[in-house]
Amino acid sequence: MATASDTAGPRSGAPAVNTSETIISIEGMHKWFGQFHVLKDINLDVKRGERIVICGPSGSGKSTLIRCINRLEEHQQGSIVVEGTELTGNLKNIEIIRSEVGMVFQSFNLFPHLTVLENCTLALVWVRKMPRAKAQEIAMGYLERVRIPEQAEKYPGQLSGGQQQRVAIARSLCMNPRIMLFDEPTSALDPEMIKEVLDVMVELAESGMTMLVVTHEMGFATAVAHRVIFMDAGEIIEQNEPSEFFNHPRHERTKLFLSQILSH
Amino acid sequence: MTGPGAPAPYAPGTHPDLPPPVRTTGVVGWARQNLFSSPFNVVLTLLGVWFLASVIPPMAEWALVKSIWTAESRAECWGKMAVPEEAACWAFIKGRLSLFVYGFYPVEERWRVDLSFVLLVFAIVPVLYDRLPGRRHWFWYVAAFPFLAGWLLVGGFGLAPVETDQFGGFMLTLIIGVTGISFSLPIGIALALGRTSSMPVLRILCVLFIEFIRGVPLIALLFVASTMLNYFLPPGTSFDLLMRVLIMVTLFASAYIAEVVRGGLQGVPKGQAEAADSLGLSYWKAQRLIVLPQALKISIPGIVNTFIGLYKDTTLVLIIGMLDPLGIGRASLADAVWAGLAREVYLFIAVFFFVCCFGMSRYSLYLERKLDTGRESEK
Ligand SMILES: Nc1ncnc2c1ncn2[C@@H]1O[C@H](COP(=O)(O)OP(=O)(O)O)[C@@H](O)[C@H]1O
Ligand SMILES: [Mg+2]
Numbered sequence: 001m002a003t004a005s006d007t008a009g010p011r012s013g014a015p016a017v018n019t020s021e022t023i024i025s026i027e028g029m030h031k032w033f034g035q036f037h038v039l040k041d042i043n044l045d046v047k048r049g050e051r052i053v054i055c056g057p058s059g060s061g062k063s064t065l066i067r068c069i070n071r072l073e074e075h076q077q078g079s080i081v082v083e084g085t086e087l088t089g090n091l092k093n094i095e096i097i098r099s100e101v102g103m104v105f106q107s108f109n110l111f112p113h114l115t116v117l118e119n120c121t122l123a124l125v126w127v128r129k130m131p132r133a134k135a136q137e138i139a140m141g142y143l144e145r146v147r148i149p150e151q152a153e154k155y156p157g158q159l160s161g162g163q164q165q166r167v168a169i170a171r172s173l174c175m176n177p178r179i180m181l182f183d184e185p186t187s188a189l190d191p192e193m194i195k196e197v198l199d200v201m202v203e204l205a206e207s208g209m210t211m212l213v214v215t216h217e218m219g220f221a222t223a224v225a226h227r228v229i230f231m232d233a234g235e236i237i238e239q240n241e242p243s244e245f246f247n248h249p250r251h252e253r254t255k256l257f258l259s260q261i262l263s264h
Numbered sequence: 265m266t267g268p269g270a271p272a273p274y275a276p277g278t279h280p281d282l283p284p285p286v287r288t289t290g291v292v293g294w295a296r297q298n299l300f301s302s303p304f305n306v307v308l309t310l311l312g313v314w315f316l317a318s319v320i321p322p323m324a325e326w327a328l329v330k331s332i333w334t335a336e337s338r339a340e341c342w343g344k345m346a347v348p349e350e351a352a353c354w355a356f357i358k359g360r361l362s363l364f365v366y367g368f369y370p371v372e373e374r375w376r377v378d379l380s381f382v383l384l385v386f387a388i389v390p391v392l393y394d395r396l397p398g399r400r401h402w403f404w405y406v407a408a409f410p411f412l413a414g415w416l417l418v419g420g421f422g423l424a425p426v427e428t429d430q431f432g433g434f435m436l437t438l439i440i441g442v443t444g445i446s447f448s449l450p451i452g453i454a455l456a457l458g459r460t461s462s463m464p465v466l467r468i469l470c471v472l473f474i475e476f477i478r479g480v481p482l483i484a485l486l487f488v489a490s491t492m493l494n495y496f497l498p499p500g501t502s503f504d505l506l507m508r509v510l511i512m513v514t515l516f517a518s519a520y521i522a523e524v525v526r527g528g529l530q531g532v533p534k535g536q537a538e539a540a541d542s543l544g545l546s547y548w549k550a551q552r553l554i555v556l557p558q559a560l561k562i563s564i565p566g567i568v569n570t571f572i573g574l575y576k577d578t579t580l581v582l583i584i585g586m587l588d589p590l591g592i593g594r595a596s597l598a599d600a601v602w603a604g605l606a607r608e609v610y611l612f613i614a615v616f617f618f619v620c621c622f623g624m625s626r627y628s629l630y631l632e633r634k635l636d637t638g639r640e641s642e643k
Contacts, residue, residue: 070542
């Protein structure tokens with residue numbers, strides 16, 4: 001990995017974050033889909049280098065919350081400040097924030113008409129205005145980091161799900177983001193591919209990346225997260241550091257949820 | 265079959281990769297599989313063979329073997345045959361070929377039409393063939409081509425002016441067809457984007473335009489072009505009829521293209537635009553680089569379908585008095601010396617249209633195959 005791994009030893013519980021600088025600040029945020037109140041009074045501060053796992057039942061608003069952070073969804077009340085810039089209707093601000101915040105989707109969303117390498121260089125060339133050769137060099141670097149440089153000339157449709165998701169991670173990393181958002185990155189994968197994606201994410205965590213991860217991979221949460229947030233029906237019900245969260249959940253709904261996902 | 269008791273030929277985990285059975289290869293294998301695989305298939309095959317055998321030889325005899333290629337009149341032509349009317353009299357078409365190609369374009373200026381055609385070929389190749397070296401630079405030429413061709417054909421600026429009502433024949437078909445096709449695609453894409461945009465005013469304008477144009481027959485639009493436009497234009501201005509027809513045909517095709525492309529846009533998963541957004545691409549870049557390439561790929565069959573329809577609909581200009589190939593054909597048939605050769609005329613015109621449309625259809629298949637990048641990622 002590029003950066004020294006002095007912030008975290010993997011699978012040993014994550015030590016405290018080494019900075020106190022707030023990189024995302026969400027205050028009193030509400031969102032509605034039509035009449036449907038999907039996010040209710042969300043307050044969340046994320047420190048630089050902090051890794052947060054968000055879990056909760058399906059439909060509780062997890063995806064919507066992290067999509068609000070890069071304005072794929074628009075919130076109607078309260079404020080979201082990312083890297084000192086408040087998310088408003090200002091298109092230029094939104095584009096700046098989006099190029100600083102990487103996002104990985106459950107369904108990969110690779111561009112099927114472009115090769116793996118082109119997927120990765122696209123934003124460098126068109127957003128960062130980088131010469132193609134330089135962009136390709138950077139992209140190859142990240143493809144090596146996610147361990148699929150040999151697939152660079154293939155099209156996404158020719159790769160396995162796990163490979164596609166690693167390409168999607170590399171594609172985001174190419175923009176050198178300050179924050180990475182993951183929306184259930186392993187939920188669409190066959191079991192044998194989950195590990196290859198999680199391994200890449202663990203390495204990313206070791207490099208000190210600020211990460212918000214919606215996932216039900218509790219092993220990953222325990223090993224990597226500084227904080228686990230539990231959401232239900234659009235609210236943050238409780239949050240705690242992983243071992244406390246899993247061993248001593250405080251709320252009934254958290255206990256119920258944990259018993260459901262751990263029962264099999 | 266290996267029964268439960270029989271020993272397996274390979275121990276578990278050691279089964280090698282074997283080649284597929286050979287029964288399915290070779291001509292006989294192919295015929296058996298594709299032509300005679302079932303009684304129904306056998307009947308179909310025999311029916312097909314019988315049909316071809318009874319249609320092709322007489323057709324070939326009529327059109328080629330016994331046909332007459334030189335004669336001065338219908339009477340002479342039929343006189344040359346063993347039995348009058350037993351074969352085609354291509355002498356008629358041959359004598360009027362230049363009329364079918366150029367209409368009434370002045371003979372001494374026809375080199376300008378020929379030159380425009382050559383320039384057209386040079387403009388089409390870089391558009392259709394993406395592996396052309398230096399394709400990027402050709403686009404300046406492609407963009408300049410309509411003006412260049414317009415100048416050559418109409419004249420002025422040093423060339424003898426030619427009235428557009430002297431245009432006719434295949435040349436007229438090509439002018440209307442190529443103009444309609446090349447301008448309706450960008451306009452149609454813009455309309456489709458407008459119709460799917462989140463800006464209400466823009467959306468409503470696009471919907472109104474599309475629905476209005478689609479709800480009116482092209483013939484009616486052409487009549488509007490030929491008669492009513494005069495009412496809307498300031499008195500004294502004359503606006504070339506061909507120009508009006510070009511505009512109407514283009515708008516008509518644009519509305520259809522817009523709907524085809526909208527279908528394509530709906531076929532692109534929402535996650536594609538979201539992924540582009542999340543990388544910081546602006547709306548226009550996301551559309552141009554991510555959404556449209558995929559939407560257009562999905563829309564290729566529909567787009568080409570619309571183009572083929574447009575190309576054949578160019579014959580409708582006959583109704584407002586323009587001499588497209590059908591118009592020339594009808595005028596030719598009115599010639600007493602040659603009257604009675606309708607089959608030759610219409611077959612000839614049909615072959616011209618068929619060749620053009622079949623070409624478009626084959627190109628679209630080529631394009632679909634070329635753009636196929638393996639199985640799609642999960643939608
Ligand atoms: N674009 C949308 N329009 C209307 N309702 C939506 C939309 N997206 C999500 N929802 C609803 O919002 C709720 C929260 O969705 P989501 O954030 O995807 O939940 P989660 O990711 O926790 O499963 C769900 O009830 C879902 O049906
Ligand atoms: Mg979700």
